[in-house]
Each structure stands twice: as structure tokens, then as C-alpha cells.
Amino acid sequence: MDFQLMAESVVPLLHGMLKTFQLVTISLSIGFCLAIGLALLRVSRQPVVSGAARVYIFVIRGTPLLVQLFLIYYGLGQVEWLRHSIFWVVLREPFWCAVIALIINTTAYGAEIIRGGLQSVSWGEKEAARSFGMSGFLLFRRIVFPIAIRQALPAYGNEVILMVKATSLASTVTVMEMTGVSNAIIADTYRPLEVFLIAGALYLLLNFILINIVRWIERRLSGHLRQPVEAKS
Amino acid sequence: MLLATVMTLILSVGAFSLGLVLGALGAALKRARLNVVRWLTEAFTTAARGIPELLIIYLLFFGGSSGIMFVAKIFGYNGYIEINALMIGIVAVGVVQGAYQTEVFRGAVDAVPKGQIEAARAAGMSDLLMFRRILVPQVLRLALPGLGNCCVSAMKETALVSIVGMVEIMRQAHIGAGSTRHPFLFYGLAAALFLALTSFSGAGFRKLEIWARRGERS
Numbered sequence: 239m240d241f242q243l244m245a246e247s248v249v250p251l252l253h254g255m256l257k258t259f260q261l262v263t264i265s266l267s268i269g270f271c272l273a274i275g276l277a278l279l280r281v282s283r284q285p286v287v288s289g290a291a292r293v294y295i296f297v298i299r300g301t302p303l304l305v306q307l308f309l310i311y312y313g314l315g316q317v318e319w320l321r322h323s324i325f326w327v328v329l330r331e332p333f334w335c336a337v338i339a340l341i342i343n344t345t346a347y348g349a350e351i352i353r354g355g356l357q358s359v360s361w362g363e364k365e366a367a368r369s370f371g372m373s374g375f376l377l378f379r380r381i382v383f384p385i386a387i388r389q390a391l392p393a394y395g396n397e398v399i400l401m402v403k404a405t406s407l408a409s410t411v412t413v414m415e416m417t418g419v420s421n422a423i424i425a426d427t428y429r430p431l432e433v434f435l436i437a438g439a440l441y442l443l444l445n446f447i448l449i450n451i452v453r454w455i456e457r458r459l460s461g462h463l464r465q466p467v468e469a470k471s
Numbered sequence: 472m473l474l475a476t477v478m479t480l481i482l483s484v485g486a487f488s489l490g491l492v493l494g495a496l497g498a499a500l501k502r503a504r505l506n507v508v509r510w511l512t513e514a515f516t517t518a519a520r521g522i523p524e525l526l527i528i529y530l531l532f533f534g535g536s537s538g539i540m541f542v543a544k545i546f547g548y549n550g551y552i553e554i555n556a557l558m559i560g561i562v563a564v565g566v567v568q569g570a571y572q573t574e575v576f577r578g579a580v581d582a583v584p585k586g587q588i589e590a591a592r593a594a595g596m597s598d599l600l601m602f603r604r605i606l607v608p609q610v611l612r613l614a615l616p617g618l619g620n621c622c623v624s625a626m627k628e629t630a631l632v633s634i635v636g637m638v639e640i641m642r643q644a645h646i647g648a649g650s651t652r653h654p655f656l657f658y659g660l661a662a663a664l665f666l667a668l669t670s671f672s673g674a675g676f677r678k679l680e681i682w683a684r685r686g687e688r689s
Binding site: 297300301304305306308309312313315316403404406407409410416417420424428430431434441445 | 517518520521522523524525526527529530533534538623627628630631633634641644645648652653654655658659661662665666669670673
């Protein structure tokens with residue numbers, strides 16, 4: 239064990255961790271919103287709309303993220319008119335290519351999770367809301383969405399961890415996030431175990447923090463299920 | 472490309488099988504009487520499910536040979552041992568699979584009603600007989616949907632082994648895209664091949680599930 243190397247690699251790895259964190263938060267916050275939209279399309283009564291959403295989810299979930307990332311990073315760069323368009327400002331940056339790939343990926347997985355939540359909303363609750371005169375967006379905003387999100391959150395917590403792990407692929411397109419930094423240090427020093435231990439611990443720490451944020455939101459949203467605290471006299 | 476597809480299949484099947492062995496073992500260890508054993512298994516599944524596969528592949532790729540040689544030295548062998556990328560790929564993906572499958576098996580074991588175990592004991596079955604007649608058939612049936620998901624994710628994770636030079640679908644596509652300058656064509660083909668593999672295995676597991684549930688009341 240080379241403890242000095244371990245101590246020295248902490249600071250660069252923390253820099254990488256910041257990049258990992260940025261990748262996760264940007265792609266999850268955009269991906270979550272898109273996933274809600276896609277889940278709504280997926281449960282749509284129009285067969286064309288729900289079919290298209292189904293195909294998108296099937297293709298994205300059936301192919302490795304690495305393929306999707308390479309298609310965007312290497313593939314889109316070959317398209318001539320894209321290189322001269324305004325999108326090139328974003329697409330020439332490996333960081334944003336990784337973010338786009340992650341968003342595309344998490345949208346498909348997230349949509350399936352949220353669809354499960356949407357379908358768990360019971361008919362009775364929707365009927366009750368309708369009989370109160372709610373319909374359309376009001377019904378969705380007040381009744382369906384809060385119940386669905388509460389149901390979907392535990393599963394979404396798993397998706398958050400999968401996303402943290404998925405960000406490591408960004409290192410294959412030269413983004414120096416935590417795995418990229420680890421790989422560079424390992425290639426320099428040839429001490430894989432030491433670097434792995436530190437980087438692994440940092441990944442677990444990041445997961446731990448994110449999963450506790452999800453649990454905190456979950457607890458806040460399910461206040462009605464908790465036992466009431468007895469008032470002390 | 473065909474040869475590469477076969478390689479991906481070998482990798483996936485190898486990793487999935489290793490995962491089955493580790494998963495069954497892990498689920499058994501999670502019910503061990505010794506606290507330490509349970510904690511260690513818990514630590515393993517938490518770590519293996521929380522650390523990116525790519526990092527694990529790097530560890531095994533750069534540290535695998537020296538690790539094996541270190542162990543060999545203890546047993547008195549001083550030569551140079553090199554393990555090939557296929558072994559590293561199978562072990563790396565298989566270890567992660569093992570952690571996920573441990574959870575699948577644990578859930579399935581927990582889902583077997585306690586009364587059945589008691590009934591088996593009351594009928595005078597020994598541990599081994601009960602395991603064989605009562606536990607295994609039910610756990611396998613209950614674990615099938617989870618195992619199907621694991622199999623699909625194992626196939627997708629094998630793409631990561633391309634990073635360390637293993638020539639499977641992804642690596643072959645990378646080489647093709649680099650030399651012909653048609654990345655869309657080659658990565659698109661790779662995506663189609665993976666899609667075919669995953670949907671094929673998904674359909675297979677669904678068939679298997681229907682077959683395994685044929686005795687269930689619906």
C-alpha cells in the first residue's frame with residue numbers, strides 16, 4: 239500500500255468528482271422533466287403517440303450507453319451541415335456530448351419508472367377529482383402527478399445511482415471526471431488498487447449523499463403516512 | 472462483425488454465469504448466522520453496485536495480473552502470469568452481476584412463505600432435501616424476472632470491456648468507424664446488434680417465465 243500516493247490523489251480526484259457531480263445534476267434535472275413528458279406520451283390513448291414513445295424507450299434501453307455516446311460524439315461530428323450550424327458550439331464539447339447522451343438515456347429509464355407511478359394512481363382518486371369538477375391539467379397537477387411521483391420516487395433513487403455510475407463513461411470521450419482522473423493516475427503510477435480505493439470510496443460517498451436527498455424528498459412527500467407525533471403535555 | 476458478436480455473446484454468457492454463482496453464494500451468505508459474514512456480503516453488494524463498472528474494469532485490467540502473481544508467489548510460483556482481456560472482462564462484469572443477482576436471489580428467498588419451510592421441517596425433510604425440493608424450485612421461479620433484467624444489463628455492460636482492447640462488437644465498430652470514417656454506419660450497426668441480442672434474451676426469459684409459472688393459479 240502506497241499511502242502517500244493515496245493522499246496525493248485525493249485532490250485531483252475531488253476535482254474529478256466535481257465534474258462527475260456536474261454531469262449527474264445537469265443531466266438528471268433535464269432528464270427528469272423530459273421523462274415526465276415521455277411517460278405522459280407513453281400512456282397516451284393515441285396509438286401512434288404511445289407507439290413512438292414505446293419504440294424510443296425500447297431502443298434506448300436495449301442498447302449500451304457507450305454506443306449512444308459514441309454515436310453522438312463521433313457520429314454527429316461527421317455531419318457536415320451540423321459542423322457549420324449553431325449546434326456545433328455545444329456538440330464540439332465532449333462534456334456536452336456526454337450530457338446529451340446521459341439525458342437521452344435517463345429519459346427512457348425515467349419514463350418507465352414514472353409510467354409505473356402514473357398507472358398506480360387508482361381510478362377512485364381520479365373519479366373523485368372529476369366529481370369535484372377538476373379536469374385536464376388541474377386534475378394532473380393536483381391529483382395524478384403528486385401521487386405518481388410519490389410512488390415512483392423509490393425506484394427513481396435507483397436510477398440516480400445508475401446515473402452516477404453512467405457518468406464514468408464520459409471519460410471515454412476525454413471528459414476528465416472521476417474515472418478519467420483515476421485512469422490517468424493509474425497510467426502514471428501503475429498503482430491501480432490505491433487509486434481504486436479512493437475513487438471507489440468517493441463514488442460511494444456521492445451515491446450516499448444523493449440517495450439521502452431522494453429519501454428526504456420521499457419523506458417530505460409522504461407525511462400523511464407517518465405516525466403522528468404525540469403531543470407532550 | 473460476426474466474430475465480434477460471438478465474442479460479445481461469450482462475454483455476456485460468461486459474466487452472467489459467474490454472476491449466477493456469486494449471486495447464489497451471496498444470497499446464502501446474507502442469511503449466515505455470523506454477523507461478520509453478513510456485514511462483509513452487505514459491504515460487497517453495496518460497493519459493487521455503487522462503483523462504476525468502468526472503474527472496476529480498470530482496476531482488474533491494470534491490477535489483475537499483479538494481483539494473481541502476488542497470490543501465486545505465496546504458493547511459491549515466481550513466473551510471469553498474464554491474464555487475457557476476455558478473462559478480465561468476464562470477471563469484471565461478472566462481479567457486478569454477482570452483486571445485483573445477490574439482491575435478486577435474496578428477494579426471491581424472502582418471498583418463499585415461511586410456512587412452507589416449517590411444513591417441510593414438520594414432514595421430516597433434512598436441510599439438503601428441503602433445499603432441493605422446496606427452496607430451489609420456488610426461488611428459481613421467483614427470481615426469473617429479476618435474472619432476465621440482469622442478463623440484459625450484463626450484455627450492455629460488456630460494451631465497456633472494449634475500452635481495454637477486447638475485440639467485441641463495440642471495439643470492432645470503433646475500429647471500423649476509425650478506418651472508414653463512417654461512424655454512423657458502424658455505431659448504428661453496433662446498436663442494432665446489441666438491440667437484437669438484448670431483445671432476443673428478453674424474449675427468451677419471458678418464455679422461460681411463462682413456462683416456470685405454468686403450475687401457478689391465476
